[in-house]
Amino acid sequence: MTLLKASGFDKLNHRIQGNTMSEKNKIGAKVKLVRENRKLSIEDVSERTNLPAEQIKSIEDGSLVPNLTPLIKIARVLGVRLGTFMDDDENLGPVVTKAQDKKEVTRFSDRGNAVNSDLDFYTLAQNKAGRHMDPFIIDIFPSSEEEIKLSTHEGEEFIYVLEGEVEIIYGKDKYELKQGDSIYYESIVAHHVHSHGNEKAKILAVVYTPA
Structure with missing residues:
Protein backbone atom coordinates (compact mmCIF):
# COMPACT_ATOMS: atom_id res chain seq x y z
CA MET A 1 0.00 0.00 0.00
CA THR A 2 1.37 3.41 -0.99
CA LEU A 3 1.47 6.15 1.65
CA LEU A 4 1.86 9.90 1.26
CA LYS A 5 5.35 11.26 1.78
CA ALA A 6 5.94 13.61 4.71
CA SER A 7 6.29 16.56 2.35
CA GLY A 8 2.80 15.86 1.09
CA PHE A 9 1.40 16.13 4.61
CA ASP A 10 3.32 19.38 5.20
CA LYS A 11 1.80 20.80 2.04
CA LEU A 12 -1.62 19.57 3.11
CA ASN A 13 -1.39 21.13 6.59
CA HIS A 14 -0.47 24.47 5.03
CA ARG A 15 -3.43 24.32 2.68
CA ILE A 16 -5.90 23.31 5.39
CA GLN A 17 -4.92 26.25 7.63
CA GLY A 18 -6.21 28.63 4.98
CA ASN A 19 -9.14 26.45 4.00
CA THR A 20 -12.69 27.60 4.68
CA MET A 21 -14.21 24.12 4.56
CA SER A 22 -17.22 23.37 6.72
CA GLU A 23 -16.57 22.19 10.26
CA LYS A 24 -18.72 19.19 9.35
CA ASN A 25 -16.05 17.82 7.05
CA LYS A 26 -12.34 18.50 7.58
CA ILE A 27 -11.09 15.55 5.57
CA GLY A 28 -12.22 16.66 2.12
CA ALA A 29 -9.00 18.61 1.52
CA LYS A 30 -6.97 15.48 2.26
CA VAL A 31 -9.04 13.41 -0.14
CA LYS A 32 -8.45 16.02 -2.83
CA LEU A 33 -4.71 16.25 -2.13
CA VAL A 34 -4.20 12.48 -2.34
CA ARG A 35 -6.25 12.31 -5.54
CA GLU A 36 -4.24 15.12 -7.13
CA ASN A 37 -0.96 13.51 -6.02
CA ARG A 38 -2.09 10.37 -7.84
CA LYS A 39 -2.82 12.55 -10.90
CA LEU A 40 -6.40 11.31 -11.03
CA SER A 41 -9.43 13.39 -11.93
CA ILE A 42 -12.70 13.23 -10.05
CA GLU A 43 -14.10 11.41 -13.08
CA ASP A 44 -11.30 8.81 -12.85
CA VAL A 45 -12.10 8.13 -9.20
CA SER A 46 -15.82 8.06 -9.96
CA GLU A 47 -15.34 5.43 -12.65
CA ARG A 48 -13.14 3.21 -10.46
CA THR A 49 -15.33 3.45 -7.34
CA ASN A 50 -18.74 3.50 -9.05
CA LEU A 51 -19.53 6.61 -7.01
CA PRO A 52 -21.20 9.65 -8.60
CA ALA A 53 -18.67 12.34 -9.54
CA GLU A 54 -20.86 14.96 -7.86
CA GLN A 55 -20.71 13.02 -4.57
CA ILE A 56 -16.90 12.93 -4.67
CA LYS A 57 -16.76 16.65 -5.49
CA SER A 58 -19.12 17.42 -2.59
CA ILE A 59 -16.95 15.40 -0.18
CA GLU A 60 -13.84 17.28 -1.30
CA ASP A 61 -15.35 20.76 -1.05
CA GLY A 62 -16.95 20.07 2.33
CA SER A 63 -20.57 20.57 1.32
CA LEU A 64 -21.40 16.92 2.07
CA VAL A 65 -20.85 15.04 5.33
CA PRO A 66 -19.12 11.88 4.08
CA ASN A 67 -20.38 8.37 4.60
CA LEU A 68 -17.72 5.90 5.74
CA THR A 69 -18.40 3.47 2.89
CA PRO A 70 -17.54 5.81 -0.03
CA LEU A 71 -14.44 6.99 1.84
CA ILE A 72 -13.22 3.40 2.12
CA LYS A 73 -13.84 2.89 -1.60
CA ILE A 74 -11.99 6.11 -2.44
CA ALA A 75 -9.08 5.13 -0.18
CA ARG A 76 -8.81 1.75 -1.93
CA VAL A 77 -8.70 3.37 -5.38
CA LEU A 78 -6.10 5.92 -4.25
CA GLY A 79 -3.96 3.22 -2.63
CA VAL A 80 -4.01 4.61 0.91
CA ARG A 81 -5.42 3.63 4.29
CA LEU A 82 -8.71 5.10 5.45
CA GLY A 83 -6.74 6.72 8.29
CA THR A 84 -4.66 8.71 5.80
CA PHE A 85 -7.61 11.07 5.43
CA MET A 86 -7.58 11.72 9.20
CA ASP A 87 -3.86 11.87 9.99
CA ASP A 88 -1.31 14.68 10.01
CA ASP A 89 2.28 13.45 10.53
CA GLU A 90 2.99 9.74 10.70
CA ASN A 91 4.44 8.06 13.80
CA LEU A 92 6.50 4.88 13.37
CA GLY A 93 6.47 4.00 17.08
CA PRO A 94 3.59 3.30 19.48
CA VAL A 95 0.76 5.83 19.56
CA VAL A 96 -0.51 6.59 23.07
CA THR A 97 -3.80 8.42 23.54
CA LYS A 98 -4.33 9.75 27.07
CA ALA A 99 -7.82 10.12 28.51
CA GLN A 100 -7.21 13.82 29.13
CA ASP A 101 -5.92 14.47 25.60
CA LYS A 102 -8.12 16.69 23.46
CA LYS A 103 -9.42 14.46 20.68
CA GLU A 104 -10.22 15.90 17.27
Missing part, protein backbone atom coordinates in the same frame (compact mmCIF):
# COMPACT_ATOMS: atom_id res chain seq x y z
CA VAL A 105 -13.64 14.92 15.97
CA THR A 106 -14.30 13.76 12.42
CA ARG A 107 -17.95 13.83 11.44
CA PHE A 108 -19.63 11.28 9.24
CA SER A 109 -23.14 10.42 8.18
CA ASP A 110 -24.75 7.05 7.51
CA ARG A 111 -27.60 8.63 5.56
CA GLY A 112 -26.13 8.87 2.08
CA ASN A 113 -26.08 12.46 0.80
CA ALA A 114 -26.40 14.22 4.16
CA VAL A 115 -25.53 17.76 5.18
CA ASN A 116 -25.61 17.03 8.91
CA SER A 117 -23.59 14.58 11.00
CA ASP A 118 -25.06 11.70 12.97
CA LEU A 119 -21.73 10.01 13.74
CA ASP A 120 -18.85 11.74 15.55
CA PHE A 121 -15.59 9.77 15.24
CA TYR A 122 -12.66 10.21 17.66
CA THR A 123 -9.63 8.30 16.38
CA LEU A 124 -7.48 6.41 18.89
CA ALA A 125 -4.59 5.73 16.51
CA GLN A 126 -4.09 9.05 14.77
CA ASN A 127 -0.79 9.29 12.89
CA LYS A 128 0.18 5.64 13.46
CA ALA A 129 2.12 4.71 10.32
CA GLY A 130 1.24 1.58 8.37
CA ARG A 131 -1.64 0.51 10.58
CA HIS A 132 -4.12 -2.08 9.37
CA MET A 133 -6.82 -1.31 11.95
CA ASP A 134 -8.53 1.97 12.79
CA PRO A 135 -9.90 2.17 16.36
CA PHE A 136 -12.47 4.85 17.14
CA ILE A 137 -14.70 6.11 19.91
CA ILE A 138 -17.95 7.01 18.14
CA ASP A 139 -20.88 9.08 19.37
CA ILE A 140 -24.03 7.92 17.58
CA PHE A 141 -26.92 10.37 17.46
CA PRO A 142 -30.56 9.31 17.01
CA SER A 143 -31.89 9.03 13.47
CA SER A 144 -35.22 8.02 11.99
CA GLU A 145 -35.85 4.68 10.30
CA GLU A 146 -36.38 6.50 7.01
CA GLU A 147 -32.75 7.67 7.14
CA ILE A 148 -31.27 4.17 7.48
CA LYS A 149 -29.31 3.09 4.43
CA LEU A 150 -27.33 -0.15 4.49
CA SER A 151 -23.70 0.00 3.39
CA THR A 152 -21.15 -2.59 2.35
CA HIS A 153 -17.37 -2.52 1.96
CA GLU A 154 -14.39 -4.83 2.28
CA GLY A 155 -13.02 -5.57 5.72
CA GLU A 156 -14.15 -6.41 9.24
CA GLU A 157 -15.56 -4.43 12.17
CA PHE A 158 -15.63 -4.90 15.93
CA ILE A 159 -18.03 -2.89 18.08
CA TYR A 160 -18.23 -2.62 21.88
CA VAL A 161 -21.03 -0.56 23.43
CA LEU A 162 -19.77 1.94 26.01
CA GLU A 163 -22.98 3.86 26.65
CA GLY A 164 -26.62 3.60 25.63
CA GLU A 165 -28.06 1.04 23.25
CA VAL A 166 -27.41 0.39 19.57
CA GLU A 167 -29.16 -1.61 16.89
CA ILE A 168 -27.19 -3.26 14.13
CA ILE A 169 -28.80 -4.40 10.91
CA TYR A 170 -26.64 -7.12 9.37
CA GLY A 171 -28.03 -8.58 6.18
CA LYS A 172 -31.54 -9.74 7.05
CA ASP A 173 -30.85 -9.88 10.80
CA LYS A 174 -31.08 -7.28 13.57
CA TYR A 175 -29.05 -7.20 16.78
CA GLU A 176 -29.80 -5.01 19.79
CA LEU A 177 -26.75 -4.33 21.95
CA LYS A 178 -26.63 -2.71 25.37
CA GLN A 179 -23.75 -1.34 27.43
CA GLY A 180 -21.04 -3.99 27.71
CA ASP A 181 -22.24 -5.97 24.67
CA SER A 182 -20.09 -6.43 21.57
CA ILE A 183 -20.25 -7.73 18.01
CA TYR A 184 -17.68 -8.71 15.37
CA TYR A 185 -18.70 -9.02 11.73
CA GLU A 186 -17.52 -8.98 8.13
CA SER A 187 -18.42 -5.62 6.63
CA ILE A 188 -18.83 -6.98 3.09
CA VAL A 189 -22.35 -7.94 4.23
CA ALA A 190 -24.76 -5.00 4.00
CA HIS A 191 -25.06 -3.42 7.45
CA HIS A 192 -25.99 -0.35 9.45
CA VAL A 193 -25.20 0.78 13.00
CA HIS A 194 -27.50 3.26 14.75
CA SER A 195 -28.66 4.21 18.22
CA HIS A 196 -31.65 2.27 19.54
CA GLY A 197 -34.43 4.56 20.66
CA ASN A 198 -34.16 8.32 21.00
CA GLU A 199 -30.98 8.49 23.09
CA LYS A 200 -27.39 9.01 21.99
CA ALA A 201 -25.07 6.01 22.22
CA LYS A 202 -21.29 5.69 22.46
CA ILE A 203 -19.27 2.78 21.08
CA LEU A 204 -15.71 1.61 20.67
CA ALA A 205 -15.29 0.50 17.06
CA VAL A 206 -12.31 -1.10 15.36
CA VAL A 207 -12.41 -1.07 11.57
CA TYR A 208 -10.10 -3.27 9.50
CA THR A 209 -9.74 -2.68 5.78
CA PRO A 210 -7.47 -4.95 3.71
CA ALA A 211 -4.47 -3.51 1.90
Whole structure:
Protein backbone atom coordinates (compact mmCIF):
# COMPACT_ATOMS: atom_id res chain seq x y z
CA MET A 1 0.00 0.00 0.00
CA THR A 2 1.37 3.41 -0.99
CA LEU A 3 1.47 6.15 1.65
CA LEU A 4 1.86 9.90 1.26
CA LYS A 5 5.35 11.26 1.78
CA ALA A 6 5.94 13.61 4.71
CA SER A 7 6.29 16.56 2.35
CA GLY A 8 2.80 15.86 1.09
CA PHE A 9 1.40 16.13 4.61
CA ASP A 10 3.32 19.38 5.20
CA LYS A 11 1.80 20.80 2.04
CA LEU A 12 -1.62 19.57 3.11
CA ASN A 13 -1.39 21.13 6.59
CA HIS A 14 -0.47 24.47 5.03
CA ARG A 15 -3.43 24.32 2.68
CA ILE A 16 -5.90 23.31 5.39
CA GLN A 17 -4.92 26.25 7.63
CA GLY A 18 -6.21 28.63 4.98
CA ASN A 19 -9.14 26.45 4.00
CA THR A 20 -12.69 27.60 4.68
CA MET A 21 -14.21 24.12 4.56
CA SER A 22 -17.22 23.37 6.72
CA GLU A 23 -16.57 22.19 10.26
CA LYS A 24 -18.72 19.19 9.35
CA ASN A 25 -16.05 17.82 7.05
CA LYS A 26 -12.34 18.50 7.58
CA ILE A 27 -11.09 15.55 5.57
CA GLY A 28 -12.22 16.66 2.12
CA ALA A 29 -9.00 18.61 1.52
CA LYS A 30 -6.97 15.48 2.26
CA VAL A 31 -9.04 13.41 -0.14
CA LYS A 32 -8.45 16.02 -2.83
CA LEU A 33 -4.71 16.25 -2.13
CA VAL A 34 -4.20 12.48 -2.34
CA ARG A 35 -6.25 12.31 -5.54
CA GLU A 36 -4.24 15.12 -7.13
CA ASN A 37 -0.96 13.51 -6.02
CA ARG A 38 -2.09 10.37 -7.84
CA LYS A 39 -2.82 12.55 -10.90
CA LEU A 40 -6.40 11.31 -11.03
CA SER A 41 -9.43 13.39 -11.93
CA ILE A 42 -12.70 13.23 -10.05
CA GLU A 43 -14.10 11.41 -13.08
CA ASP A 44 -11.30 8.81 -12.85
CA VAL A 45 -12.10 8.13 -9.20
CA SER A 46 -15.82 8.06 -9.96
CA GLU A 47 -15.34 5.43 -12.65
CA ARG A 48 -13.14 3.21 -10.46
CA THR A 49 -15.33 3.45 -7.34
CA ASN A 50 -18.74 3.50 -9.05
CA LEU A 51 -19.53 6.61 -7.01
CA PRO A 52 -21.20 9.65 -8.60
CA ALA A 53 -18.67 12.34 -9.54
CA GLU A 54 -20.86 14.96 -7.86
CA GLN A 55 -20.71 13.02 -4.57
CA ILE A 56 -16.90 12.93 -4.67
CA LYS A 57 -16.76 16.65 -5.49
CA SER A 58 -19.12 17.42 -2.59
CA ILE A 59 -16.95 15.40 -0.18
CA GLU A 60 -13.84 17.28 -1.30
CA ASP A 61 -15.35 20.76 -1.05
CA GLY A 62 -16.95 20.07 2.33
CA SER A 63 -20.57 20.57 1.32
CA LEU A 64 -21.40 16.92 2.07
CA VAL A 65 -20.85 15.04 5.33
CA PRO A 66 -19.12 11.88 4.08
CA ASN A 67 -20.38 8.37 4.60
CA LEU A 68 -17.72 5.90 5.74
CA THR A 69 -18.40 3.47 2.89
CA PRO A 70 -17.54 5.81 -0.03
CA LEU A 71 -14.44 6.99 1.84
CA ILE A 72 -13.22 3.40 2.12
CA LYS A 73 -13.84 2.89 -1.60
CA ILE A 74 -11.99 6.11 -2.44
CA ALA A 75 -9.08 5.13 -0.18
CA ARG A 76 -8.81 1.75 -1.93
CA VAL A 77 -8.70 3.37 -5.38
CA LEU A 78 -6.10 5.92 -4.25
CA GLY A 79 -3.96 3.22 -2.63
CA VAL A 80 -4.01 4.61 0.91
CA ARG A 81 -5.42 3.63 4.29
CA LEU A 82 -8.71 5.10 5.45
CA GLY A 83 -6.74 6.72 8.29
CA THR A 84 -4.66 8.71 5.80
CA PHE A 85 -7.61 11.07 5.43
CA MET A 86 -7.58 11.72 9.20
CA ASP A 87 -3.86 11.87 9.99
CA ASP A 88 -1.31 14.68 10.01
CA ASP A 89 2.28 13.45 10.53
CA GLU A 90 2.99 9.74 10.70
CA ASN A 91 4.44 8.06 13.80
CA LEU A 92 6.50 4.88 13.37
CA GLY A 93 6.47 4.00 17.08
CA PRO A 94 3.59 3.30 19.48
CA VAL A 95 0.76 5.83 19.56
CA VAL A 96 -0.51 6.59 23.07
CA THR A 97 -3.80 8.42 23.54
CA LYS A 98 -4.33 9.75 27.07
CA ALA A 99 -7.82 10.12 28.51
CA GLN A 100 -7.21 13.82 29.13
CA ASP A 101 -5.92 14.47 25.60
CA LYS A 102 -8.12 16.69 23.46
CA LYS A 103 -9.42 14.46 20.68
CA GLU A 104 -10.22 15.90 17.27
CA VAL A 105 -13.64 14.92 15.97
CA THR A 106 -14.30 13.76 12.42
CA ARG A 107 -17.95 13.83 11.44
CA PHE A 108 -19.63 11.28 9.24
CA SER A 109 -23.14 10.42 8.18
CA ASP A 110 -24.75 7.05 7.51
CA ARG A 111 -27.60 8.63 5.56
CA GLY A 112 -26.13 8.87 2.08
CA ASN A 113 -26.08 12.46 0.80
CA ALA A 114 -26.40 14.22 4.16
CA VAL A 115 -25.53 17.76 5.18
CA ASN A 116 -25.61 17.03 8.91
CA SER A 117 -23.59 14.58 11.00
CA ASP A 118 -25.06 11.70 12.97
CA LEU A 119 -21.73 10.01 13.74
CA ASP A 120 -18.85 11.74 15.55
CA PHE A 121 -15.59 9.77 15.24
CA TYR A 122 -12.66 10.21 17.66
CA THR A 123 -9.63 8.30 16.38
CA LEU A 124 -7.48 6.41 18.89
CA ALA A 125 -4.59 5.73 16.51
CA GLN A 126 -4.09 9.05 14.77
CA ASN A 127 -0.79 9.29 12.89
CA LYS A 128 0.18 5.64 13.46
CA ALA A 129 2.12 4.71 10.32
CA GLY A 130 1.24 1.58 8.37
CA ARG A 131 -1.64 0.51 10.58
CA HIS A 132 -4.12 -2.08 9.37
CA MET A 133 -6.82 -1.31 11.95
CA ASP A 134 -8.53 1.97 12.79
CA PRO A 135 -9.90 2.17 16.36
CA PHE A 136 -12.47 4.85 17.14
CA ILE A 137 -14.70 6.11 19.91
CA ILE A 138 -17.95 7.01 18.14
CA ASP A 139 -20.88 9.08 19.37
CA ILE A 140 -24.03 7.92 17.58
CA PHE A 141 -26.92 10.37 17.46
CA PRO A 142 -30.56 9.31 17.01
CA SER A 143 -31.89 9.03 13.47
CA SER A 144 -35.22 8.02 11.99
CA GLU A 145 -35.85 4.68 10.30
CA GLU A 146 -36.38 6.50 7.01
CA GLU A 147 -32.75 7.67 7.14
CA ILE A 148 -31.27 4.17 7.48
CA LYS A 149 -29.31 3.09 4.43
CA LEU A 150 -27.33 -0.15 4.49
CA SER A 151 -23.70 0.00 3.39
CA THR A 152 -21.15 -2.59 2.35
CA HIS A 153 -17.37 -2.52 1.96
CA GLU A 154 -14.39 -4.83 2.28
CA GLY A 155 -13.02 -5.57 5.72
CA GLU A 156 -14.15 -6.41 9.24
CA GLU A 157 -15.56 -4.43 12.17
CA PHE A 158 -15.63 -4.90 15.93
CA ILE A 159 -18.03 -2.89 18.08
CA TYR A 160 -18.23 -2.62 21.88
CA VAL A 161 -21.03 -0.56 23.43
CA LEU A 162 -19.77 1.94 26.01
CA GLU A 163 -22.98 3.86 26.65
CA GLY A 164 -26.62 3.60 25.63
CA GLU A 165 -28.06 1.04 23.25
CA VAL A 166 -27.41 0.39 19.57
CA GLU A 167 -29.16 -1.61 16.89
CA ILE A 168 -27.19 -3.26 14.13
CA ILE A 169 -28.80 -4.40 10.91
CA TYR A 170 -26.64 -7.12 9.37
CA GLY A 171 -28.03 -8.58 6.18
CA LYS A 172 -31.54 -9.74 7.05
CA ASP A 173 -30.85 -9.88 10.80
CA LYS A 174 -31.08 -7.28 13.57
CA TYR A 175 -29.05 -7.20 16.78
CA GLU A 176 -29.80 -5.01 19.79
CA LEU A 177 -26.75 -4.33 21.95
CA LYS A 178 -26.63 -2.71 25.37
CA GLN A 179 -23.75 -1.34 27.43
CA GLY A 180 -21.04 -3.99 27.71
CA ASP A 181 -22.24 -5.97 24.67
CA SER A 182 -20.09 -6.43 21.57
CA ILE A 183 -20.25 -7.73 18.01
CA TYR A 184 -17.68 -8.71 15.37
CA TYR A 185 -18.70 -9.02 11.73
CA GLU A 186 -17.52 -8.98 8.13
CA SER A 187 -18.42 -5.62 6.63
CA ILE A 188 -18.83 -6.98 3.09
CA VAL A 189 -22.35 -7.94 4.23
CA ALA A 190 -24.76 -5.00 4.00
CA HIS A 191 -25.06 -3.42 7.45
CA HIS A 192 -25.99 -0.35 9.45
CA VAL A 193 -25.20 0.78 13.00
CA HIS A 194 -27.50 3.26 14.75
CA SER A 195 -28.66 4.21 18.22
CA HIS A 196 -31.65 2.27 19.54
CA GLY A 197 -34.43 4.56 20.66
CA ASN A 198 -34.16 8.32 21.00
CA GLU A 199 -30.98 8.49 23.09
CA LYS A 200 -27.39 9.01 21.99
CA ALA A 201 -25.07 6.01 22.22
CA LYS A 202 -21.29 5.69 22.46
CA ILE A 203 -19.27 2.78 21.08
CA LEU A 204 -15.71 1.61 20.67
CA ALA A 205 -15.29 0.50 17.06
CA VAL A 206 -12.31 -1.10 15.36
CA VAL A 207 -12.41 -1.07 11.57
CA TYR A 208 -10.10 -3.27 9.50
CA THR A 209 -9.74 -2.68 5.78
CA PRO A 210 -7.47 -4.95 3.71
CA ALA A 211 -4.47 -3.51 1.90
